[in-house]
Amino acid sequence: MLNENQAVNALGALAQETRLKIVRFLIQQGPTGSAAGTISRNLNVSASRLSFHLAALEHAGILTSKRVSRNIFYRANYDRLGNLIAYLLEDCCGNNPTILACCSTKDKS
Amino acid sequence: MLNENQAVNALGALAQETRLKIVRFLIQQGPTGSAAGTISRNLNVSASRLSFHLAALEHAGILTSKRVSRNIFYRANYDRLGNLIAYLLEDCCGNNPTILACCSTKDKS
DNA sequence: TCAACTATTCAAGTATTATTGAAATGTTAA
């Protein structure tokens, strides 16, 4: 579902304060997404800076965009995010990681 | 369980080809982990390069280490990885994301 | 204690990435 380079690029896109804020915000917005201006106002990020980071996220496959009149709506690519997590956790806990609870080190030395 | 900086650092640690290989390998090794030399041979990474990346991963909280005689064993910090994913997906799908299936965009325009 | 083994540290060179503000592009309403 995802190869090594795609995974590295996606993780790299997430590994930045502003971009992580954007992604978490959009994940919470649901499938409709938000316009760039809305994101800019909510997260207090200048337009050009936001545009730069949105482009990086879209290029990494984490976001998709769609113009609606003057606005461009961005939304989280939920499938891609799911595949990224699956790639990271592949072959963990017999391929059935309940978010890693099965391998938790809580009760081990 | 994890703050913004910790999440950015963890994601940054994962966003590199060699380090992602290391983490995926260790996740598959389970709670016992592997010695540095074993990782080096399995992934074909030079000792100094491996050491550099292991230190980065440990500093980011993704790995833990423990000396056992001449060897140093590294293992995935499963709890931390679980918390990282939880941070990313916070407030998605009513906080109960079956790895995002509920927000999948497959059947939407 | 010496030799071998396992792993880390260091310095130098190379490459990639983020921020800012001004200018440009595309879209709409009147």
Add this chain to the structure above:
DNA sequence: TTAACATTTCAATAATACTTGAATAGTTGA
């Protein structure tokens, strides 16, 4: 068709990260 709006592009600057090989440090068996 012009003015206002929403967003992106560009160029310059500043900061951070990766690789390599040689040197160093800790651990063990004979």
